Amino acid sequence: MRLEQPITAQWLPKLAEQLMRNVLKDWAEIEVLRLSGALSEIPPLAVSIKIGGAYDSCILLYGDHSFFFRLAQTLFECSEPTQEEVEEAAKEFLNILCGQLISAIYDKTGIPARFYPPCFFETADVPPADLQKGQRLYFCSDRHEHLLLYFADTIIARKGDDTDEIPCNGSR
Amino acid sequence: MKYRVMVVDDSKITYSQVKKMLQDSDYEVVSHCRTGEEALAVYEVVQPDVVTMDIVLPGMDGLDAAKLIRERWPQACIVMASSLAYDNTIDAAVAIGAAGFLFKPFKKEGLLEALRSAIAKKAASNSPEDEV
Numbered sequence: 001m002r003l004e005q006p007i008t009a010q011w012l013p014k015l016a017e018q019l020m021r022n023v024l025k026d027w028a029e030i031e032v033l034r035l036s037g038a039l040s041e042i043p044p045l046a047v048s049i050k051i052g053g054a055y056d057s058c059i060l061l062y063g064d065h066s067f068f069f070r071l072a073q074t075l076f077e078c079s080e081p082t083q084e085e086v087e088e089a090a091k092e093f094l095n096i097l098c099g100q101l102i103s104a105i106y107d108k109t110g111i112p113a114r115f116y117p118p119c120f121f122e123t124a125d126v127p128p129a130d131l132q133k134g135q136r137l138y139f140c141s142d143r144h145e146h147l148l149l150y151f152a153d154t155i156i157a158r159k160g161d162d163t164d165e166i167p168c169n170g171s172r
Numbered sequence: 173m174k175y176r177v178m179v180v181d182d183s184k185i186t187y188s189q190v191k192k193m194l195q196d197s198d199y200e201v202v203s204h205c206r207t208g209e210e211a212l213a214v215y216e217v218v219q220p221d222v223v224t225m226d227i228v229l230p231g232m233d234g235l236d237a238a239k240l241i242r243e244r245w246p247q248a249c250i251v252m253a254s255s256l257a258y259d260n261t262i263d264a265a266v267a268i269g270a271a272g273f274l275f276k277p278f279k280k281e282g283l284l285e286a287l288r289s290a291i292a293k294k295a296a297s298n299s300p301e302d303e304v
Contacts, residue, residue, distance in 0.1 A: 027277045075185045077192075085184070095228065096276055099255020106258040114256065117182060117230045120236045 011108075013135050016149060019100050020139060026143055027096065028074045030067075030148065035138040043067075043146050045091040047120045049098045053113035059101070059148045060131070061094055062123055067145035087120040094118045101151075176289060178203040178220035180237065181253065182229050186276075190224065193280040199287055204273040206230075208237025215241050215248070222290050224274065224283075227254040227261065239268040249294040251286050253278070 017034045024030040043062045051057040065086075072081035081089070098115045106112055130134070132152055139147040145156035177199050179187045187204040193202060203218045205211040208229050215223070223241070227234040238250045252265040255276040265273050271290035274282060 023277070069204045076188060088184050095183070097253045099228075099257070099276065103255070103257045106260075112258065112260045115228060117228060 009172065012105075012151070013137055015104055016101060016135070016151065017137055018132050019097055019104070020137070020147075020149060023093070023097055023100065024141075025157050028071050028093070030070065030074070031142040032139040035140055037138070037150060038136070041146075042123055042148060043125050045090070045120070046123050046126060047087075047094045047118050048126065049094050049118040050116045051098065052116070054111045055113055057113075057152045059094065059098055060126070060128075060148075061090070061097075062128065062148040063090070064145040064147075066143070067141060069145060070143070070145070087091070090120055091118040116153050174198055174200040175221040175287070176200060176202045176218070177287065178205065178211070178215065178218055178223045180205045180208070180229070180234065181258040182206045183226070186226065186253070187281060190283065193283050199282060199284075208232030208234060208240075212240055212244075213251050215245065215287055219245075222249045222251060222271070222294075224251050224253050224287075225270075227252055227256065227265075235264050238265075238270060239304060242269050247294070247298070249290050251290050 021032055024032055043064045045065055045068055046060055046062045048060040050056060051059070058171040068086050068090045069081065071093060072086040073079060075089045075092070076085050077158060078085075095115075095118055102113050102115065128148065131150055134150055137149040139149065141147070175198055177190070177194065179190050179201055181187060181204075187201070191201045197254050199222075202220060203214055205214050209232055211223070211225070225234040225238050229237070234252060234254075238252065241248045241250065249271045250269075251272040251274055252270045253274040253276060254261060257275045262273055272286045274286045
């Protein structure tokens with residue numbers, strides 16, 4: 001597949017980090033910073049989204065309950081969101097993040113994809129250790145809530161005659 | 173009299189935000205559907221002036237739902253909404269006769285402008301042709 005512009009193994013994590021920070025700040029008034037190291041404990045809740053089309057992938061966001069609760073408080077403008085509202089907020093956030101990520105990948109590479117309605121679950125159901133090889137980005141919020149953003153490596157990049165290949169693993 | 177808006181989105185957040193953004197405007201949300209199938213059933217009853225339709229929905233996607241609504245009610249005025257903001261998606265929306273496209277997350281001004289533009293397009297297409 002010929003790409004309009006090559007992408008590197010570093011481009012995608014950098015883009016994901018930028019989008020996480022921008023969307024959370026502009027949409028939910030939450031500031032996050034990317035951590036250089038891994039988290040000692042994986043946050044207990046997660047939301048996932050599958051991507052399909054010219055490439056298959058998946059994105060998972062693991063987060064502390066307090067983070068998703070705060071997200072719901074802001075988006076629903078209420079002090080005590082229900083569990084259903086907490087899940088809705090998490091899913092809508094990942095929906096927006098994923099759409100912007102796929103759109104940016106398309107702008108750079110010309111490769112289209114779509115995504116499917118997200119799912120919310122407990123980390124114990126899909127622990128990160130069980131996930132195939134991919135990118136893991138760790139974040140801490142302005143209230144010390146922890147996040148792990150995972151996405152599968154599924155895109156092949158080309159630079160002229162060289163191939164800077166990120167393994168294609170397909171979706172879970 | 174306010175224009176009647178039907179919101180089709182599986183997210184209660186989008187519905188709640190649209191409703192809030194349209195307070196004190198010329199538009200009021202009269203219905204919220206969470207699936208394309210529901211939208212088809214409710215459209216017949218509600219007959220809104222304009223529909224905002226999310227593309228990614230459980231079951232039937234928003235583009236298919238919009239296409240079916242337009243086939244049954246050719247005068248239907250539908251604004252597609254999505255966080256997917258690239259040519260293929262927009263082209264697909266144009267192909268099914270969508271009156272506009274909203275990128276998520278949208279702001280109040282963008283929503284109002286999209287609705288105004290969609291209503292204006294609908295009014296222009298309903299105008300009788302000038303007699304020769």
